[in-house]
Amino acid sequence: MHHVLYGLAVNPALSPGQVGRLMSMADEEIATRLAGRADLGHEQAVALAAHSADSAVLLAHEGRLTSADIDPGHRPEAALALLDRGTGSVEWARHFAADPVRERREKLAACPGLPSDVVDTLAADPDVQVVAELAYWTTPDNAARLAAHPHAEVRRAVAGNEATPAATLAALVTGDGLPPARHCLVCDRGETPLVHDPRRPRLDGDLPSGASCDGSHESTVQGLLLAALGNPATPVEAVLGCADHPSVLVRRTLAARPDLPRQVSVRLAADPDPGVRAALAENPATDKALIHTLADDPDPEVRRGLARHPRVPLTVLTVLARTTRTGHTPLPRVTTASPVEVDQLARSPEPTTRMLVALRRDLPPETRDRLADDPDAKVAKAVAPHPGLTETRLRAMVDRHGVHVLAGVAANPDASPALLEDLVRHVPAPQRMLREVARHDSATAPALLACLTDRRARLMAAGHPALPPPVIADLLTDTDWQVVEAAAANPSLPPAVTAALLALPHRG
Template identity: 45%
Template structure:
């Protein structure tokens, strides 16, 4: 029956009375389907907005919900959705904080007033604290969360765009030390989570392990912090020889490490590290060329995605094989200037020509040349423009 309801909800010809009946059913998935309609009445929007954060959030995106028409006391989920989108007044957060059942959604709203953040920090459970750690902008609150005993709270601080360098330094250097992790609180150590775990209620990832040092949890925290642009280079470089290839891959994606660090990472045996490095435009032409000849195919594919890859490297059989999987121009072809488009249009391999042909901003003579290309997939890829009729 739900499939029938979903089909009806998407029917633009459905009479208003029938839409009212579907709204009254109060089915979560159906409410999301109904939120897609372009003919909702104000009353229907009001009812749907209180079906939860997901439905209310969609109504904000589509413009149905605006702050001027929402009473936060009567329509708290609508108010939360507007706060989450940065379209509600900060005073609403103070008002909604009086309702404890709203804290999990409230905690993840960006730009919460500092006093609301401190209240949630003092009284919230772990799920609330994770949401707060992901979105709250106050440095004092973030510093307290970075010292929380729960690893997932600290990890969320590492992902927060507002986390300052000093707090990131604590995360990267393990200050204060973790006393436990999700693994050792559930299992006697040493313990490694089996990939075919027989426990249907287990939520630990397949690689989770603890030998008493909480290494897996510490790495998850560092992995988040290493990706943060505000993390200092000095703190990041301390992980250059870390045994975890996941941390080294995070380092390889950074654009501020310097030539010596990139040189060391280019000799890394782990493909995931080399893939991150190969996509990094800061490593310089010499290392890009070196990685373009790497025996591992995934590394060569990553070079193609590098926005700084020299054009001649895209016109080689190895690069052509990597380009075949692209359905849009890779960054270097998408950014090619007029002189470079001339070179690409004359490429020996058809794959660079095919991807160039997908651009809609080509000079007319380059576009005409590609439209006459002897390789059908190149000619067929030429993107028509409203003002162009081939041969004109």
Template identity: 55%
Template sequence: MSRRLLPAVAARADLPSGLLDRLVAIAVAGLGPGGDRAAGRELAWTLCDRSDLGPDRVRALAEADADTAVVLARSGLLSPDDADPAVRPRAALALLEEGSGRPGWARLLAASPDREVRWRLASCPGLPSDVAEVLAADPDPGVAAEFALWTADPAVAARLASHPDAEVRSAAALNEATPPEVLAALVTGEGLPPIRSCPVCRRGEAPAPCEPPARARCSGAHESAVHDILERAARNPATPAAIAAQLAGHPSVLVRCALAERAGLSQEAYARLGADPAPAVRCAVAGNPAVGEPLIRALAARRDDPDLLRALARHPGLPLDVLGEVASAVRIGPVLLPSVLAADPGDLARAAASAPAAVRTLIAERHDLPAPLRDALAGDADAAVAKAAAPHPGLSAEQLRTMVARHGVQVCARVAANPRAPADLLEELARLDPPVRRALRAIALHPNATLPALLVCLEDPRARGDAAAHPALPAAVVAGLLDSPHAEVAEAAAGHAALPAAVVERLVAQAERAGPDVAPGTGAAAAPSLPRPGCR
């Protein structure tokens, strides 16, 4: 039990230096032979978030595990002196990605026989020009494609756009540094040499960092790869609008969706896409901030297309009168819409005075409203409107009580989320029978929650983890939660500021006595690998 609580202990801000040394030693032992590497890595990665590790502890963790060395590099804790690319190439790459590596490393890594090393290097910023040339000419198309995706040099991007492999051209099509005239050529195919290979053609080779999807096909014309080029060029804002608009009639929904999401097209082009037979394309147009008011009003008249109307509701330029039409036609849900957030409070007050409840509810989701409008919405006879207004920080305790008395359980959760909800009201809401579970989750997070309310929250499956971390819990209660059968409760208790130092010391000592081995099923899940932006 104590071992699985160590990451929570490692995240404590009050760890003395000696205890921190012992946690590092436990993590290193877990990462070594005979240890549970998943549990050791979880502890090590939690320690990597600390700012007080110091060079010696950082070095010990980096030497124990290559993945942990990468995390330390990306967090800015690993010194270049401890990231020799010949010994720790991935850590050196991470430092280069963060812009803190040494230029000479790039030359060494560019000559690596490991294609993944070269592929990762290709996305690093500020590479020397000679290294850039080497990567652009890499014999592995995946490496050249990664470089084509990230290079900021228009001349290099233009050269890679005519690469014989479609994967490289597709990467150049997405890069905004690629010159507009070259992007136009990628769409039309004019002036470019023929494609000679694509990822599907090369599927029989050794696996690349990003494999093509199983559905990708090539009958000799590289169909899937050419499709990807067009989709990426349509999405790229640097592609000339007039050229991109030619794709409005393309048979692929994905290409038309990419076009519908981009800025810079004419309103006529957006209107054509807004009438597209594919719902996904119409919705992409409806949510595009580049669509002007005349087309917004025309789209709002499509009462037979609820998905389009829901997308249109989130348009930042939606006029309030059109919002009223849309909200009356489809259910939008409890969300603060961009158009409501951007509206003048006076316009909102006028709209709320005559709008249906659905629109008043959307206006009430904005919680910086002037007091008269706020109070009117909080006192609304419609429960949905009052519920939306309930978290407004300007409401008084009496207004919150009145709201609960009038609307009951419908508003309890949002009332409990109000930062000014008093402690006695939170206790009353916690004791409701049957319990309002969403209210319990809000109470567990509320700074005004008291011990009686939190004890109720500790019994709720969704609220107990937050309740166990609440600062209002006394030390004796926190210590008792360490033995909880629920992992989230015990872990929150282990990291709680009220936990006595002697108990923290005992948890670490128990883990030390248990040794590096962990029984099956008690270790943490394997730490996830960090995502690579090149796989798009």
């Protein structure tokens, strides 16, 4: 029964009175789902917030409650959500800065626009996690101040803050001008050297696997370096030495920086780790000469990365497509191809090249239709979901290529109800095709009934408003709870069934 109520809570066909009835019987899960309803009035939102703490937080985050609606003593998490939106009271901030619950102080530390006295209180908090949270979100001046904090965890947070001044980020990487850190989360736990067993995901709740400290706070320092490398505000000159860092993860992060100088790119192109070379291959900073070098890389991960480079020459990309799986989404270089280039790709004698451009969904009509008539199944499959294809052409694709294009045709937004009904009668009927039909806006009752035979398609069909109401009602007793929820959320659920369900006594 609970899953029925969970589905009903998001059913858009419920009347205001029925929403109120659900509110009166709501547990936290039902209340949370009710909080997401677009038709929830302000009075209902206030009543729901009083009923459920989790819902109060959601409603506050979405701006559906004001500071006048919230008592911070009764709903502290919702008050913090309003502070996070910048609409809470300054006095609330001062109150939470001294809250005995660490998690609340930590949430406060991430809020924008905090008054200076609150920032000072949080910066001196006895719990380093609170200070680190402040360091990650605070203003440039405060970040620069916290960069000299004695705890390495706070410094790591400063390194990840994009508001941190460039000079401060450089100092964190090099250590110049900063006193050495005296603590880290690892040595806080006991005598050094201490290494956390990588087979255990967490130690004391907050140490990642592999965390270690021999007195130099090495794992936290490496985390600081990774944060700085990933921070676009960090001057690239400060991190160039990382090209020879012993950590593969550090070198991979460096290789992805879009401001990488060529001499460093050349060095990374010869890195023994294919992940480093793959990151470099995808990097927009990688120039044409290096692109040609990486195109001959023996590792497919590198070639896949190169295929995603936004400026890879089309001549290189077409060669890559013959030997490398490039996925089912348009590649950046193909997406930005000029009309002339699109036409050239579509007329290529290589089916893999034609397939690359067939994945676009903004092709000129003549190009789209030519690719739909392509004799190669993988090209036709790629273009099949393209809007604008006529029913005649879609049916011709099915006749020509059969099972290979069924899912793509079913995904076409212009597929007619009659065509979808014919597709589900195909033998064999691929599961992916049934799932595309089940989510299609034009799917009819006969087509959706056929989709009920597949487990995942059944879930999608259960929520489709074209499914016959009696079938929707029957699905309320399905063995799959997800199907039950989808059916209960279906706006075509018979009103009498909805009324009867809400009239039943609620058994918590």
